[in-house]
Structures are given as C-alpha cells and as structure tokens.
Amino acid sequence: xxxxxxxxxxxxxxxxxxxxxxxxxxxxxxxxxxxxxxxxxxxxxxxxxxxxxxxxxxxxxxxxxxxxxxxxxxxxxxxxxxxxxxxxxxxxxxxxxxxxxxxxxxxxxxxxxxxxxxxxxxxxxxxxxxxxxxxxxxxxxxxxxxxxxxxxxxxxxxxxxxxxxxxxxxxxxxxxxxxxxxxxxxxxxxxxxxxxxxxxxxxxxxxxxxxxxxxxxxxxxxxxxxxxxxxxxxxxxxxxxxxxxxxxxxxxxxxxxxxxxxxxxxxxxxxxxxxxxxxxxxxxxxxxxxxxxxxxxxxxxxxxxxxxxxxxxxxxxxxxxxxxxxxxxxxxxxxxxxxxxxxxxxxxxxxxxxxxxxxxxxxxxxxxxxxxxxxxxxxxxxxxxxxxxxxxxxxxxxxxxxxxxxxxxxxxxxxxxxxxxxxxxxxxxxxxxxxxxxxxxxxxxxxxxxxxxxxxxxxxxxxxxxxxxxxxxxxxxxxxxxxxxxxxxxxxxxxxxxxxxxxxxxxxxxxxxxxxxxxxxxxxxxxxxxxxxxxxxxxxxxxxxxxxxxxxxxxxxxxxxxxxxxxxxxxxxxxxxxxxxxxxxxxxxxxxxxxxxxxxxxxxxxxxxxxxxxxxxxxxxxxx
Numbered sequence: 001x002x003x004x005x006x007x008x009x010x011x012x013x014x015x016x017x018x019x020x021x022x023x024x025x026x027x028x029x030x031x032x033x034x035x036x037x038x039x040x041x042x043x044x045x046x047x048x049x050x051x052x053x054x055x056x057x058x059x060x061x062x063x064x065x066x067x068x069x070x071x072x073x074x075x076x077x078x079x080x081x082x083x084x085x086x087x088x089x090x091x092x093x094x095x096x097x098x099x100x101x102x103x104x105x106x107x108x109x110x111x112x113x114x115x116x117x118x119x120x121x122x123x124x125x126x127x128x129x130x131x132x133x134x135x136x137x138x139x140x141x142x143x144x145x146x147x148x149x150x151x152x153x154x155x156x157x158x159x160x161x162x163x164x165x166x167x168x169x170x171x172x173x174x175x176x177x178x179x180x181x182x183x184x185x186x187x188x189x190x191x192x193x194x195x196x197x198x199x200x201x202x203x204x205x206x207x208x209x210x211x212x213x214x215x216x217x218x219x220x221x222x223x224x225x226x227x228x229x230x231x232x233x234x235x236x237x238x239x240x241x242x243x244x245x246x247x248x249x250x251x252x253x254x255x256x257x258x259x260x261x262x263x264x265x266x267x268x269x270x271x272x273x274x275x276x277x278x279x280x281x282x283x284x285x286x287x288x289x290x291x292x293x294x295x296x297x298x299x300x301x302x303x304x305x306x307x308x309x310x311x312x313x314x315x316x317x318x319x320x321x322x323x324x325x326x327x328x329x330x331x332x333x334x335x336x337x338x339x340x341x342x343x344x345x346x347x348x349x350x351x352x353x354x355x356x357x358x359x360x361x362x363x364x365x366x367x368x369x370x371x372x373x374x375x376x377x378x379x380x381x382x383x384x385x386x387x388x389x390x391x392x393x394x395x396x397x398x399x400x401x402x403x404x405x406x407x408x409x410x411x412x413x414x415x416x417x418x419x420x421x422x423x424x425x426x427x428x429x430x431x432x433x434x435x436x437x438x439x440x441x442x443x444x445x446x447x448x449x450x451x452x453x454x455x456x457x458x459x460x461x462x463x464x465x466x467x468x469x470x471x472x473x474x475x476x477x478x479x480x481x482x483x484x485x486x487x488x489x490x491x492x493x494x495x496x497x498x499x500x501x502x503x504x505x506x507x508x509x510x511x512x513x514x515x516x517x518x519x520x521x522x523x524x525x526x527x528x529x530x531x532x533x534x535x536x537x538x539x540x541x542x543x544x545x546x547x548x549x550x551x552x553x554x555x556x557x558x559x560x561x562x563x564x565x566x567x568x569x570x571x572x573x574x575x576x577x578x579x580x581x582x583x584x585x586x587x588x589x590x591x592x593x594x595x596x597x598x599x600x601x602x603x604x605x606x607x608x609x610x611x612x613x614x615x616x617x618x619x620x621x622x623x624x
Contacts, residue, residue: 217620220581225559228582229599229621230271234607236260242609245618246286248594248601251294251318255594255601257619258283258298265321268599271621275321284310287343287350288487289385291363294319297350299341302328311338313352315363325366332357332371342485344384349411351382353485356393358382360414370414377405379414383431383486389439391428391486392419401425406439408458418458426450430476431486432501433494436461436521440474440489453499453521464499464519465526472517473504475539493540493548497521498567500540500548511535516550516565528569538563538572541595551593551600554578554586560593562600576600578622585617599623 217228236243238260247257254265254274263277285299297315301308315324329338329352342353349369352359358379360369372378379390392405404427406420422428422441429442429449437454453461466472476489491502499519505512514537518527532538536558538550547564550572554560559578566573578586578600589604604618 217582217585218579221579224577225579226576226600226622226624228579229269229623231585231617231621232266232271232619233615234618235615236262236607238607238609240609242607243282245592245603245605245607246283246298248592248603248619249290249296249318250594250596250601251290254318256318257603258286259607263298263316263321265318266619268597268601268621271619277316277321277323279314280304281308281312285341285343287345287384288485289345290318291345291348295324295363297343297345297361297363299343299352309338310341313350313361313366315366327361327366330359330368330371332359342381342487344382344388344485344487346382346384346386346388347411349388351384351388351390353379353381356380358390360411369412372414379407379409381428381486382409383434386435387437389431389434389437389486390416400445402427404428406454406458408437420454420458420460428486430474430489432474432489432492433499436494436496436499438492438494438499438521440476451499453524462521462524464521465524467526470515470517470529471504472501473514474501490541491539493542494521495543495546495567498527500565502537502539505537509535511555512537514538516540516548518548518569530565530569530572533561533563533572533574541593549595551595554583556587557583559583560586560602562593562595576622576624578602582620585620588616589618 217231221227236259243260245257245259247255249256250268253268255268256263256265258264261279261282263279263283265274265276266272267274279300281301281304283298284301287296290296295315295317297313299310300312300314302311311329312326313329314326316322317324329341331338333356336357337355340354344351344353345363348363349360350363352361356378357372358381359371361367362369377392377394379392381391383389388409388411390407390409392407394403394405396403401424403424404422406422406428407416408418409416425445426441426443429440432438432440432451439452439454440449441452442449451464451466453464455461474489474491493500497520499521501517501519503515503517505514513532513535515532516530516538518529519525520527533552535555536552538552541549541551541562543549544564546567548567550563550565552561552563552572552574557580559580559582561574561578562576563572563574565571576595576598586602589602591605592603594601594603600622602620602622604616607616607618
C-alpha cells in the first residue's frame, strides 16, 4: 500500500490512456507510412490498410452497422431471439422483441466500458413475461435432477454496505501450476506519468495499467475531484491462470479481501495491512456478507491437485484475521457434486448450495444445523442477509417443463416459513433484494425473464410492468450455471416500496449511456426514469438516507464517481468525483465498487497470473 505523496491539486491532468490489456482507446490516426522504396515499374507501392480502431466508451464513435436485435426475426439457422414468447399469429421462427433484449454487436454489451462478456452459455434471455399469461404469481421452475450452475463474473458490490459488510464474487477459472505463494504485500502503486510530459507517450511499467511505478496519482487532480487516499498492488506469485478476488467485506475500520491462498485485512483510512491469514489451499467460494459480528465462512479447496473440489469450509474472524473452525461439507449422496458451491449467510447460519443438495452450518461453532437429503423438492441455492431465501427444485419427469419454488427458511432449523409455488416452466434466476423480496425468474425454453415482488408471507405482491424500451439489465454473472448462489447482483437495489434497476447501454449516440428505472412495488408501474450523466453509464449500488447510491462508471478519459438519485428521480448528484488522472487504472479493474463512510473503494475482481502482472494495482480508495 502506498499513500500518494501529494494531496494538493496542481493544474492539469493527463490525456487519453494507452491500451492496457485491451482497454478501449480513443480513435487514433495511423502514423504516416515510411517512404516506399523504388519498385520496378510494374509493381507500384501499395499503402497498407489502416488497422481497425475500436472506439472507447465516452469517445466519439461511429455506430456499428445495424444488426437485428434479440427478438428480431432471425434467419434460418440463427439462434432464437430473446424477449417475449411468440405472439399468436406470428410466423414460425419470428419472435416478438423482449423489453430486456440487448442489441448484438461490439457495442451492445451491458453497462459500462468493461461490461462483462457472455459466458459459455451465450447471452441470457431478455426480460418480458406476457402479463396476460399469469393466472397467479409466476414462479420459476428447475430441471428435474436439481438446480443449475451459476456464473460468478465481475461484480460491483454495495448492497450490504448499509451494515458496512460488503462482498463480491469473481469469475471462476481453472487454476493450474504455480503452487508457490507469497503473502500479499501492498507496495507502491502504479500511478500517473509526469504531468509535464507528453500525454501521448506512456510506455508504462509493464504492470498492466500503463502507469509509472513511482508517480503521484494526485498530481493531476483537479478542483472538486476526490483524493486518491491509498492503493494496493499485487505481490503474490499466482498460478498461470491467475486468481479470483473475493470481497471486499468492510467490518468496522477494516476492509478485507481474499485471493488465492490468503485473506488480508487493510485499514480503510490509510490502506495499511492490518493482518494477513495465509491458507494452504485455494479459496473457491465466499458469501455476499459476513455476520453482524464480523465472522465469515469461506469455501476452500480440498487439496492442491487438479482433482481437488470446493468441499471444505473455513471460518474466519474478519476483525482479527484469526482462523476458526474448519470442516468438510457433509455429502448428501453419491452424486453430490462439489466442484462448485454457493455460500450465503443469514444470522448465525451459513448455507451451502449446489446441484440437488444443500446444508446449513452454525457460523459461530461449525455445527451442522440442517441438510436436505430426501424428499421430492429440495433447496439448492440461497440468498442471505436479513432473511434466508431459498430456491427449491422439485423432481419431475419433464425436464423441459421444470417445477420450482421460492421459500423463506428459518436459519436455525432450515424449515420453511412459507412456500411460493412457481408457475411450471419458470426457474428462479436471482434474488435482487431479500427485504423487500424481489426475485428474478427465467423461462429458458422461451428465453424470457421476468421479475416478481413477494409479500412478507410469500404471496405475490406485484410484477413490475416491464416496457420493451427499457431493456433492463443487471450484473449477476449469468443464470444459475456455475456456483449455485442467488446473491451477487449489482445494478439493482430497493427500499420498502420501490425497486430500482439499471438499463442496458444505449449506443445510439456518440458514447454509451443508460438509465435507472424505478418501479412501484405496490402497483408494478414505473415511477420514473433517471438518465446517467452525459456519455457515462451508471449502476445502482445501495440505498442510503432514502436515496439511491449509484456508481457512475469511468470513460476512457473521465474518472468514475459516486452519485445519488433522489427518491423522486431526477439527475444524479455527484457526491464523490474520482479524479480523471486515475481513469486508466480505474478502467483497468473497475469490476467491484464499495462505498461507505464517505469513501469509495474500487477493487479488481481478478488478478492475472502473468509475470508482468505482479505489482499491478489491485485496489484504490478515494475520499475528500
């Protein structure tokens, strides 16, 4: 960790960043070609074609050629469109446009300059369940054998920060080789070049973010911009494929993250390392939040070989960095697969979800509280926090017509307080909020999504009236395809009577932008739509003081920001403007953002295992 040497805002900043590991760049003019050699008369010199340029977010760009959006009639052999199911009278193969449909093409990704890429199962279906087809509350269904696997990509964190307990997940990659490890050491951050030097010349230090090793990140800070309070850099010898970063969790004055074979706590004030807990095996799973007293249970590998699975639980006190109990998850049967698990904490209970089976353990002492090993309907995935919500799959012979339930469980016993029956063919996708309860459902067969809000007793409260023009989006890491967890969505938040969700990117102008849409949870109607700042996108993080806290994402030459939207809507009001001089670093790993106590923390969600990635900036803190 390094505190930038200067806290005074001298004049000026630096220009457009160079291309770090695929970071979008502003349009450039190719350099003039060298004078051609005198060729034979029959072979005049040819000018090589200019390489294609990729317009970055925020920079002037020519819209890509028009392509059919999801839900548009597809040509024979193409994939079916996302959106509403076929309306009566439509020609075969012709799908009606879905309100959550994303436009294809290089600029049609979800919100932000570094929006997550489609997973191995391709694009997810759009939202838009036909309202007239709901005789009652819609409910998700699941394949007969059990649940689904869930992706865990880059996630921006914020929902649990009201209690100053924050967490996020990372993309799961297979790790191989490089069993040696070092304790993470926070050292000098990558920073901005000399502000007097040419902004077009930046050879960088080979660390991945294109900045000088010992520069001053505050040197180019402008009036009104926040200070870079501190940074951390990676000094861990990682496997070739790199490692996911779990967290951050904020407990009191400590911010904690886990990566590879260690868990580290830093001071939120100055970034100094407070404690380090080395582990003998890889971290492989983590819940969204810790307990109220700062304890957490992580999933760790059963060994260091390629055959090791994620079948061991390790309790850790995040206040002190001390390891507590450790135990192997009890198997539910011969086909209890633990290559990927999902963890959730509610009260003093941590649940372990995976395909077909689940367990509950007491966080304080590791005692097993419940397990589902029999019965036709089994919980397999959970969301924690103020309530313990479970997705339940019921065995059926018709795999194309799944049957699922949503339940609230007693964390101490695992018994259901109520059960919401899901309409056949629909599956539980994600829980956007546990209190109030807002659940995303998916109908894979028709490639359609919808949202339902449930009352305290589990009956239907309302279904938000989704309009096709909004193309709603959330960063969740796909459907339940890899890690069996309902948690981790960002771009969504809720208060007692309103649900807020971001839209996908609008690329019709000179740069990407989007909106936040507010839905009345009592009527389902849209209350308002708020535009992101010009040429920026934004994502709701959490509620604070009755306002919606959003992260305004950086562009290629402008820093990100923390802003708030009034409960009545309107333009976002910036409360913490990140400096333009750190845009390149912020863009490089702006996958997770936590906000609390007037500080924002931008955290890399994954660190590469390449040799030149050692020393790359992995976390930055901003404040006034």
